[in-house]
Amino acid sequence: MKAIKTAVVGASGYTGAELLRLLLMHPAAELVCVTSRQYEGEPLEKVFPRFRGVQGSQLEFTAPSADTIAAAGAEVAFLALPHGVAAEYAIALLEKGIRVIDLSADFRLNSAEVYEEFYGHPHPAPELLDEAVYGLPELKGRSEAIKSAKLVASPGCYPTSIITPLVPLLEKGLIDPASIVTCSMSGVSGAGKTGNVLFSYCEANESVRAYGVPKHRHLSEIEQELSIAAGQAVQISFTPHLVPAHNGICTTTSATLTGDADAIGAALEEAYGGSDFVRLLGKGQPADTKNVTRTNFLDIGWDYDPRTGRVLLLSAEDNLGKGAASQAVQSMNLMFELSATEGLQNI
Ligand SMILES: NC(=O)C1=CN([C@@H]2O[C@H](COP(=O)(O)OP(=O)(O)OC[C@H]3O[C@@H](n4cnc5c(N)ncnc54)[C@H](OP(=O)(O)O)[C@@H]3O)[C@@H](O)[C@H]2O)C=CC1
Ligand SMILES: CC(=O)N[C@@H](CCC(=O)OP(=O)(O)O)C(=O)O
Structure with missing residues (x-):
């Protein structure tokens, strides 16, 4: 060849x-x-x-x-x-x-x-x-x-972990597009090989902080792709955090369920059941960055809380890999x- x-x-x-x-x-x-x-x-x-x-x-x-x-x-x-x-x-x-x-x-x-x-x-x-x-x-x-x-x-690193689990649910109208809230944690390599002191060892090690609020630049592409999936303009809340790890993004997204809770797993399965790189972990299974570092996998778990009526989507990837x-x-x-x-x- x-x-x-x-x-x-x-x-x-x-x-x-x-x-x-x-x-x-x-x-x-x-x-x-x-x-x-x-x-x-x-x-x-x-x-x-x-x-x-x-x-x-x-x-x-x-x-x-x-x-x-x-x-x-x-x-x-x-x-x-x-x-x-x-x-x-x-x-x-x-x-x-x-x-x-x-x-x-x-x-x-x-x-x-x-x-x-x-x-x-x-x-x-x-x-x-x-x-x-x-x-x-x-x-x-x-x-x-x-x-x-x-x-x-x-795509951007955060957007890959946020868009992928949400799109099948928005396409099927299973969640309220106005209710989406997402928080991500990224390893320090996400900032590039920069000389910025905020990403140096003593500033970043053994400490966790939010940044980029309330309008991180990745919102632009996230909202673009979610709006296509929902067929209407979508705006979400997104809070990224820097964590003391080299690689990895862990994202937790929640939204109000508007359909049947059992349909969540079915929609994810229909979209990604045959995927080479999206691994569905199932209900109640959180995704863990250590299982995806240095790979092209995006792991997705999910859950539903009947007390709040909210769906949880739990995803993990390597920011330098699938991200x-x-x-x-x-x-x-x-x-x-x-x-x-x-x-x-x-x-
Ligand atoms: N880090 C991450 O997790 C992710 C990064 N990205 C994106 O990928 C791109 C690269 O990111 P990352 O690798 O982290 O960045 P780095 O800062 O680690 O690397 C940037 C590279 O660009 C080169 N470079 C910088 N300025 C110039 C210039 N003016 N002309 C030519 N070369 C230049 C540098 O090489 P040299 O100085 O030797 O020429 C260096 O190799 C960015 O757009 C980033 O936003 C996307 C997804 C995730
Ligand atoms: C931890 C950290 O600083 N992460 C970077 C995002 C990663 C990145 O490089 O952004 P793109 O995917 O758009 O290229 C940031 O928040 O700007």
Whole structure:
């Protein structure tokens, strides 16, 4: 089988390094170009000793440039860059006929106005918003759209854990869309390999705090996808928390039941019973981040409290895995007509 030639732009950061790990192991992919400004000229295995001795790990980082990526023969480029920066690379790569899977938020929203409202600056390439496919393959019809996409906007980490369990219930009218409240906890790698002191060991270890309230930027894409599922505008309450762990997101969502409680499990089963990566844990079973770290799994449990009439959805994923890098590789598999699970079957 001819290997898919891949590039990772922003390969020195956390999601970039996770992409490298997955692509070095992937049986049908070959890394042909990896970029970093700070490590230009250094081989992968020197910057990331974890990869020492692995085939492909002598590849050297290059300065980020669409010309260099095209000259290396890349067919697809993963953008593991800050939002706002990713768009300029997407434009240049698409012009060269290279398919793009963007891990940043630049192409996740259908509306340039909503982007500006949540990201605080005008959208850098509004003309590409219609073309981009929101890459959550588990949503109805989305795998088919991803297969033919030139530009995939890989979803945010929190949104993956929140949207996935809610969508089947909203589609079936089983919960009140106005009653949704969700709280998530994220490991510190969710903030990227940043120098911000708030994410340093002494600030983050043995302490837990909420942040980003009341209007975290991920609300924009969460509400966009929930509104599509509900067929009406949906607004929710969302409170993210930083917890002293490297990886992992644990999300608890609740909403008022408007249908039959037994229909909750049935709706989740109907939507995800045959899914490769969504694992349904059943009623009364909480999801635990330790079971999903370094995997592409999203685990979902659920419950119902008759005293309050509220449904509970309990989900867990790895923010760098199903929340970012492995979800992006899942999209690559679909775009290149591979099995969705190719290279992602690690546990
Ligand atoms: N961390 C997470 O859990 C998740 C992150 N994401 C998104 O993925 C993207 C990457 O995140 P993450 O890996 O955490 O971020 P990091 O901060 O860890 O890495 C960012 C990378 O981008 C490169 N970079 C930064 N600025 C520029 C620039 N102006 N031009 C070219 N390269 C640049 C850096 O490389 P160098 O300085 O060496 O050039 C670095 O490799 C972001 O958009 C993030 O929001 C999405 C889901 C989850
Ligand atoms: C813990 C932490 O800081 N998490 C980040 C979200 C992760 C991320 O990178 O956001 P995208 O998925 O949109 O790219 C934050 O709250 O901004």
